[in-house]
């Protein structure tokens with residue numbers, strides 16, 4: 303039987319996106335302006351944040367967030383090792399040290415018990431893998447919601463209170479993601495769930511502007527500083543400077559960055575945001591269909607939505623039960639590709655990359671859960687607009703590979 307080839311991702315771009323972007327192109331105003339301001343307002347309302355600051359990537363939002371919480375050279379920041387490059391590199395921008403922490407085996411998010419042990423060891427001056435004494439001040443923690451499922455937000459907050467840490471959330475995967483709080487109320491990631499919450503609108507994210515990001519916060523000071531630092535440390539943005547809304551005069555109050563979002567991107571983002579619930583519902587349906595159709599394959603461990611969570615299903619990450627297979631993950635994904643099914647692997651843990659290994663002298667076995675789990679993970683295609691034939695092809699390919707290589 304021949305299968306259609308299935309891309310890992312296909313963005314949902316419809317006529318309204320094309321019309322909105324075209325209108326901006328015709329308007330004569332391309333960079334940060336009215337579309338961006340509206341996108342910020344609408345995004346803040348959608349997640350339930352007081353402020354939203356639109357920028358040109360989630361990496362930029364994370365960098366700005368760390369700046370606003372006062373990260374300084376030599377400080378320490380807790381970062382999960384099982385994450386994308388951006389989460390830790392932004393700490394290095396300050397010549398501060400990311401303290402890499404292992405992940406929790408069920409959700410693959412930051413292991414809060416391991417984070418606590420690390421904080422206790424740092425406080426007591428005991429050795430911590432990858433951190434050189436004398437220890438700097440531990441300033442912040444950057445929890446990340448792996449694949450789109452919220453981690454234990456209240457657990458992070460409690461830890462932050464106890465050890466006097468600021469919390470910057472990497473919510474690149476988590477739009478929209480909700481959790482039930484201790485009082486039983488549903489809370490959305492971004493609705494004052496951290497000092498700053500950073501979202502990504504990169505091409506394959508749950509909504510996209512091509513490249514883009516958003517920093518959400520309920521802290522007026524964080525929002526104001528982020529706005530200033532996102533545009534050269536200038537006290538007013540270009541739109542206000544050059545239109546009747548503002549004056550020609552501006553002042554540089556700090557050496558800022560160039561992270562502002564364009565109106566072209568914001569127009570796209572506004573259309574995508576209006577579809578966010580629909581796109582999320584489609585992701586959920588596709589994820590549930592995978593769970594139903596692959597649920598009996600005992601060589602696989604399927605991702606599931608935890609109790610008290612609404613998963614954003616940015617990624618559908620299966621884990622191979624390697625002891626039930628005669629092939630490893632590399633051979634498994636080769637087989638997928640041979641059948642025309644694209645995939646992704648998220649991720650080689652940061653502490654196993656040459657830069658972190660060599661700079662911090664950390665060994666794979668220092669963070670054993672991530673070192674073990676990464677060998678088993680495969681992200682399957684999951685995107686709104688995926689056809690029934692494409693879904694069938696992925697399911698058939700996975701079942702065939704397992705059947706052929708079962709131990």
Ligand SMILES: Cc1ncc(COP(=O)(O)O)c(C=O)c1O
Nearest residue numbers: 359360361386388474502503504
């Ligand atoms: C967990 C995580 N954090 C941050 C980022 C960075 O996002 P951006 O590409 O918008 O800078 C990504 C991007 O894929 C990510 O997966």
